[in-house]
Structures are given as structure tokens and as C-alpha cells.
Amino acid sequence: MFAVIYNRLFTYYGPQYWWPGETPFEVMIGAVLAQSTSWKNAANAVDNLKHHGLLSPQALHKIPIEDLAGLIRPSGYFNAKSLKLKSLVDWLRQTCDYKLDLLEDSSTDHIRRSLLSVYGIGPETADSILLYALERPVFVIDAYTRRIFDRIGFTPVKDKSYDDYQRLFMANLEPDPVLYNEYHALLVKHAKISCRKQPVCKNCCIADICDFYHNHTQANGDRDE
DNA sequence: GACCAGGCACATC
DNA sequence: GATGTGCATGGT
Numbered sequence: 001m002f003a004v005i006y007n008r009l010f011t012y013y014g015p016q017y018w019w020p021g022e023t024p025f026e027v028m029i030g031a032v033l034a035q036s037t038s039w040k041n042a043a044n045a046v047d048n049l050k051h052h053g054l055l056s057p058q059a060l061h062k063i064p065i066e067d068l069a070g071l072i073r074p075s076g077y078f079n080a081k082s083l084k085l086k087s088l089v090d091w092l093r094q095t096c097d098y099k100l101d102l103l104e105d106s107s108t109d110h111i112r113r114s115l116l117s118v119y120g121i122g123p124e125t126a127d128s129i130l131l132y133a134l135e136r137p138v139f140v141i142d143a144y145t146r147r148i149f150d151r152i153g154f155t156p157v158k159d160k161s162y163d164d165y166q167r168l169f170m171a172n173l174e175p176d177p178v179l180y181n182e183y184h185a186l187l188v189k190h191a192k193i194s195c196r197k198q199p200v201c202k203n204c205c206i207a208d209i210c211d212f213y214h215n216h217t218q219a220n221g222d223r224d225e
Numbered sequence: 226g227a228c229c230a231g232g233c234a235c236a237t238c
Numbered sequence: 239g240a241t242g243t244g245c246a247t248g249g250t
Contacts, residue, residue: 018231035232041248042231076247080233122233142231188231 001154002172005206006179009186012205013193016185019132021046024100025092026055027133031125032084033075045075057098060089084120091118100134108136123162131184137175140184141165144191152210 156164194204
């Protein structure tokens with residue numbers, strides 16, 4: 001069913017071309033700057049860094065944190081995010097001496113755990129970095145994803161933590177970074193277009209699926225397939 | 226002016 | 239472990 005919903009969304013909305021960063025490092029920076037803000041604001045902050053020649057870990061390491069904060073103002077939370085960017089750059093220096101290629105030999109789980117120890121990197125940002133910058137098969141869960149699948153009635157059996165949702169998706173989809181990339185982007189698109197404030201999807205490309213699961217499985221509790 | 230946007234850390238109970 | 243709060247800009 002997860003694949004069916006993906007195919008519906010892709011047919012209806014088409015490819016989304018997410019994370020058009022020029023380098024993996026730019027994508028990593030964007031993942032932090034996009035936290036809890038619009039992508040447009042985050043992109044403006046990335047552009048400021050780009051115009052100042054700061055889209056390299058070495059350059060970000062050198063710039064004073066106050067100056068960095070000033071440049072990323074458009075993304076909001078600029079004092080907190082400047083510290084987060086500094087922490088991420090420190091992590092890159094310590095783990096791979098700023099050479100992302102060296103991460104290729106590490107397992108996805110190892111990198112994920114390591115990223116989660118970095119200040120300012122939570123599960124969604126870590127997974128965005130793994131998927132969109134490092135092209136690892138990790139499904140990114142966000143508020144939109146939860147909203148859509150909660151409404152369908154397709155939710156984890158036990159708890160509803162980030163990891164529970166992620167396990168649900170990854171247990172039902174092939175581990176394909178291209179698929180995960182597009183799927184997450186399509187869910188965000190769908191949430192913005194068709195699945196905003198209504199309690200249940202109506203007149204959208206997966207309305208029949210929402211109705212079906214509300215009518216047939218909700219009464220039996222949550223399902224995992 | 227209220228609300229939201231591609232979260233997270235920290236304090237408190 | 240769950241819940242509340244601070245962080246802040248820019249668009250609707």
C-alpha cells in the first residue's frame with residue numbers, strides 16, 4: 001500500500017526535484033537552516049553564504065560565529081543555527097577531515113548515531129543529511145508525513161515516535177534512496193496542496209485510499225502493512 | 226495581528 | 239516519557 005500511495009502521488013504531482021544543492025555539503029547546511037522554517041527563507045540564508053564564499057566546511061570553520069549568525073538571519077533562529085552549523089562543521093573535521101568521501105566506508109547506522117550526537121542535529125535533520133546529501137536509503141519522517149498517514153489510519157502499531165514511523169515506511173518499501181527522496185518530497189507537496197486542515201482527505205488523488213482505511217481497518221486498530 | 230513554515234535542546238514534572 | 243518553552247525570520 002505504501003508503494004500504491006507513492007505511485008498515486010507521483011502520477012498526480014510529478015517529480016519534485018528536492019534538495020537542488022550544488023554539493024553534498026551545501027545540502028547538509030540547507031538541512032540545518034531549513035529547520036522549522038520555510039524552504040525559501042532557508043534558501044535565502046544559503047544564498048548569503050554562497051555569495052560570501054562560505055559554502056565549504058573550511059570557510060565556515062574560520063568565520064566568527066557572530067558573522068555567521070548575521071548571514072543566516074533570513075532562516076530564523078539565527079543564533080541557535082549558527083552554533084548548529086559550527087557544530088556540524090566540527091563533526092565533519094573530526095570524523096572525516098572535511099572529506100565526505102571518507103564516510104563511504106562507514107555504515108549508515110554508524111553515521112546516523114554519530115550525527116545524532118551533534119548539537120542541533122535531531123532525527124529528521126540527520127536523516128535528511130543521510131538521504132539527500134549522502135544518498136543513503138533512509139526514510140525522512142516529518143510532521144507532514146505523520147499528518148497524512150495519521151489521517152489515512154496507517155500508523156505504527158505500538159508507539160508513534162519518529163523511529164516507529166520510520167520503521168513502518170522502511171519495512172514496506174525497497175531501500176532505494178531515489179524512491180525515499182521523491183516519496184518524502186511528494187508527501188510534503190501533498191500536505192501543502194490537498195491535506196491541510198480537513199480531518200480527512202476529500203477530492204484528492206488518494207481520497208479513496210483514505211476512505212477505505214477509515215472504513216475497514218481503523219476499527220481493528222493500527223496496521224503495519 | 227495571528228498563524229505557519231522541510232526541528233531541536235533543555236527544563237520540569 | 240511526556241509535556242512545555244525558547245529560539246526568530248518572512249509570507250499569507
